[in-house]
């Protein structure tokens with residue numbers, strides 16, 4: 001494993017407006033790094049510094065051992081990028097756009113472009129202006145992957161993709177990883193990326209609040225659970241289960257929040273006749289509040 | 300046409316270039332074909348012209364000593380004192396403001412710059428596309444005038460007309476470079492167009508009014524317009540020092556664009 005992205009005290013202010021503060025991030029080769037945080041947290045700001053679109057106020061970023069600002073052209077030769085707010089040349093067709101970018105890169109393996117288009121079920125002959133948002137996103141993904149970059153930087157790549165395409169996307173990320181290439185992927189929706197990531201960095205209000213192994217984070221996940229029974233049940237069996245909080249039993253419905261494994265509460269419920277189970281993933285914001293916000297949920 | 304950003308930019312402009320070419324050809328053809336009518340009624344026009352006050356002549360005819368009595372004078376007054384510079388300026392300023400700021404505002408700059416291109420390279424290629432477009436239109440403009448003029452037996456010095464066309468193309472490129480530089484520095488197309496057009500108007504007025512307004516007289520040489528037409532290129536040809544000033548201004552503005560664009564944060 002070699003370091004691919006390394007930031008040191010990376011700080012960006014837009015005038016007085018905070019962008020990001022003192023980020024120290026390390027991403028290594030063969031790793032998929034999820035960069036998670038709510039809207040406005042600073043994900044796009046970080047990514048734009050990595051690409052040298054904006055210059056840090058303090059600190060620096062090093063990619064492939066090269067300075068992100070001084071040696072940006074060389075760095076960009078070796079990365080693929082998908083912007084958060086994708087805008088394509090509307091006057092071109094998908095194939096023309098990809099050809100153009102391939103030319104700017106001194107050529108790519110065109111059979112791979114065709115393979116990607118096939119996998120994403122994307123018609124490259126169509127004019128970009130006639131494409132739906134989801135189809136534009138596919139073109140954006142293809143141009144990011146087509147030069148088989150050593151590092152992919154993807155800003156909220158799954159937005160606008162239907163579930164089938166998200167699956168294909170995850171598959172592709174798996175291939176990239178198995179080839180020892182690295183991925184830096186941002187999202188504000190944890191379930192969309194958690195299955196592809198090895199590590200996640202959680203950013204909130206410009207600050208990195210945690211870098212976690214994905215398994216650890218999942219173990220901490222809080223779920224809201226609702227179990228419907230065929231008749232009313234007593235509250236006692238659910239009272240003191242490990243990791244189970246906010247228990248409320250009424251009208252044959254149990255409502256609670258569960259931290260980590262659901263095992264205990266499911267086993268307790270199994271002694272009654274269960275009609276339905278509704279499990280709700282927490283929003284990222286709820287996780288932050290629970291773990292890093294000092295909220296009383298964390299207790 | 301998709302080999303590089305220079306060619307892609309021209310490709311993007313092809314429709315617009317076609318209509319501009321259409322307009323330029325139309326304008327010079329119209330002027331050429333209309334010439335016999337003027338020539339055959341010369342006495343009347345000349346009278347009207349001579350009766351106009353000096354100030355009006357100065358403003359609308361760029362202070363030229365030309366008269367409609369000759370083909371050169373006709374071309375000078377009807378084309379190069381107003382119509383041609385306006386056409387070329389509008390074109391070049393439009394292209395110059397769109398060059399960097401247009402892509403930045405549309406948001407396509409992000410993806411373009413994800414490729415291994417330096418920022419200065421993009422500015423240079425966009426500048427190149429502006430030069431090629433403006434020069435191409437200039438050539439068409441002159442060619443139409445030449446062919447149309449010959450067809451109606453216009454007795455003009457077309458070499459001098461070519462020199463005047465070079466001069467108007469240089470003026471347009473200088474103004475277009477202002478738009479390019481402002482757009483590269485601020486990333487706002489509207490600001491670029493506004494500043495370049497505003498300055499163009501100010502330069503025009505300064506050059507036209509300076510001969511009459513005492514307070515302005517010393518400042519006439521600050522006007523780019525002066526270097527375009529001050530030497531009366533249709534009558535007397537290009538003056539090397541004036542060409543030098545325009546070319547110098549263009550190169551300085553290009554350098555400003557390169558440095559400014561390279562230094563700043565790009566907007567989303």
Ligand SMILES: Nc1ncnc2c1ncn2[C@@H]1O[C@H](COP(=O)(O)OP(=O)(O)O)[C@@H](O)[C@H]1O
Nearest residue numbers: 014017018019038039040041042043044045046
């Ligand atoms: N160009 C800008 N000018 C001023 N503030 C900005 C600019 N871009 C982003 N910000 C601010 O920086 C913060 C981080 O934004 P961003 O990086 O876009 O967040 P994210 O991508 O995580 O949603 C936000 O508070 C946002 O308002």
Ligand SMILES: [Mg+2]
Nearest residue numbers: 043044045084
């Ligand atoms: Mg963002």
